[in-house]
Amino acid sequence: MRFGIFSVVDHYPHELKRSTRQFYDELLEQVELADELGFDSFWIAEHHFHEYGAIPRPPIWMAAAAQRTKRIRLGSAVVVLPFDHPLRVAEDYAMVDIMTNGRLLLGVGSGYLAHEFAGFNVPPAEKRERFDESLDIILRAWTGDRFSFRGKHYTVDDVALNVVPIQKPHPPVHIAVLRNDAAQFVGKKKQSLMMIPYATTESIDELHGVVRNFRSAFVESGAKEEDARAVFGLHTYASESVEQARFECKEAMDLYVRTRLYAKQRPFEELIDQDLMAVGDEAEIIRVARRYEQQGFTDFLAITNFGGLQHDRVINSMERIARFVMPAFSKKETGEALSPQF
16 A cells, blocks of 8 residues: 555644744645655645645646656646646646656545635536546546547537646546445546545445446446546544544544535544544554555555644654554565555
């Protein structure tokens, strides 16, 4: 299993003494450290019109991160396709792939926050159709060929991009789902699956069937099973002991849960008991990670920056994960060859 870092970029400017500029700088320090520590990827979310998320256009921040890193892949988690013209999305992220020398991972979704649909004046009932049309246009535009497209929501007339991604045939695409039964939809599109169990799942034991259904649809659509990536994001905090870790991150997680929009608010203790968070020393983090590996997941995205958690604690947690947890899943530990990069 590969390990990455994911930030929802939840900000809280009215509750915390942290400016948006300071937050951006902290994130840049974290992605630079993640690169040095050997994490596979670093992902940031896109959010609009609310302090829940501080980055409305991820490619701008990703361009800055590209200049601070050398190896780590940079991911969007996720680009909300119904909110922008697909040709703009294709151009922006082609530039990111070029600036990172082929390190882009594109996470996409159809959106779920009511105030964002209202802000962009996009009817939520149209989101699935807009998503499908948009993704089709992006992938066709990324070939560099001149093409036309006639859809219900988007029309393209004889267009060819002047910038195209380095990665061929295109950068890896991950489709996010907020319902477990949507996993098959992702498999049918022959793209990778992305999910946050906190938002979709009562018990992680049900996820084995979700991943199995995704993989079955992926293979039935004509793709190779070894190309199927099942990625999950999990709030994660590592410290010297289980007790210390819980003490140090509980206040931050309580703030995250209290302010999270349109979602069930679960108590900290319930999230711990259900393994919908990974909090503790290295042995505890490894135990939880193994449970998700057993469900069939291939990529663990540790949400290490949440609820305004102090920057130094985020850094310390990342370092402990890299030093003590990641080696337990390495080639040396398992005796198996690692799969190639995406």
